Amino acid sequence: QKEVEQDPGPLSVPEGAIVSLNCTYSNSAFQYFMWYRQYSRKGPELLMYTYSSGNKEDGRFTAQVDKSSKYISLFIRDSQPSDSATYLCAMSAGLYYGNNRLAFGKGNQVVVIP
Amino acid sequence: DAMVIQNPRYQVTQFGKPVTLSCSQTLNHNVMYWYQQKSSQAPKLLFHYYDKDFNNEADTPDNFQSRRPNTSFCFLDIRSPGLGDAAMYLCATSRKTTSGGQETQYFGPGTRLLVL
Numbered sequence: 001q002k003e004v005e006q007d008p009g010p011l012s013v014p015e016g017a018i019v020s021l022n023c024t025y026s027n028s029a030f031q032y033f034m035w036y037r038q039y040s041r042k043g044p045e046l047l048m049y050t051y052s053s054g055n056k057e058d059g060r061f062t063a064q065v066d067k068s069s070k071y072i073s074l075f076i077r078d079s080q081p082s083d084s085a086t087y088l089c090a091m092s093a094g095l096y097y098g099n100n101r102l103a104f105g106k107g108n109q110v111v112v113i114p
Numbered sequence: 115d116a117m118v119i120q121n122p123r124y125q126v127t128q129f130g131k132p133v134t135l136s137c138s139q140t141l142n143h144n145v146m147y148w149y150q151q152k153s154s155q156a157p158k159l160l161f162h163y164y165d166k167d168f169n170n171e172a173d174t175p176d177n178f179q180s181r182r183p184n185t186s187f188c189f190l191d192i193r194s195p196g197l198g199d200a201a202m203y204l205c206a207t208s209r210k211t212t213s214g215g216q217e218t219q220y221f222g223p224g225t226r227l228l229v230l
Binding site: 004006042044045101106107 | 118120123154155156157159204206218219220221222223224226
């Protein structure tokens with residue numbers, strides 16, 4: 001079983017729809033959860049960062065973590081064509097050098113259709 | 115703007131011909147990483163430097179080497195590229211603080227390598 005599972009299937013939504021992305025993981029030591037956005041031919045950029053279980057909201061983006069189910073989600077409200085990108089989940093056990101290795105999901109390609 | 119720069123953005127090489135990819139940063143971060151990302155796959159960590167201290171991942175092939183001559187620059191050398199090494203190579207940096215904490219990783223735009 002991979003450490004982080006993310007269904008890479010492309011997701012197409014009409015502009016204004018809610019985008020829902022999720023990852024599951026197997027390592028119960030993970031405590032820090034991130035979502036990266038990667039535009040075509042660019043490097044990943046940090047979008048959201050959450051510690052432990054709970055919700056975090058930043059503008060149109062909401063990240064949720066359910067550690068009991070080992071399940072994290074990213075929601076994008078009022079999606080825009082500029083949100084078209086690949087979204088990678090990533091997680092680590094800690095923030096300290098030596099235990100902060102990032103485990104990535106494969107990424108989820110999102111296309112927002114105008 | 116402080117940033118992570120990778121050159122070239124696209125690199126074409128021949129099977130078996132050594133190639134070097136370059137990464138530079140103006141963030142003054144003490145940790146630099148190299149990742150390999152194949153199409154529709156997660157980035158895979160190859161190795162990282164903490165200052166001049168090199169840390170190789172156990173499953174990184176010997177064909178991949180790295181150099182960090184100073185804080186700002188880090189190089190990825192592929193000694194004999196095979197067709198399976200065609201991928202996007204991402205450089206990332208982060209800062210390890212004196213208390214042991216580490217900030218998030220900042221990624222460069224990547225170098226796409228094609229092996230003919």
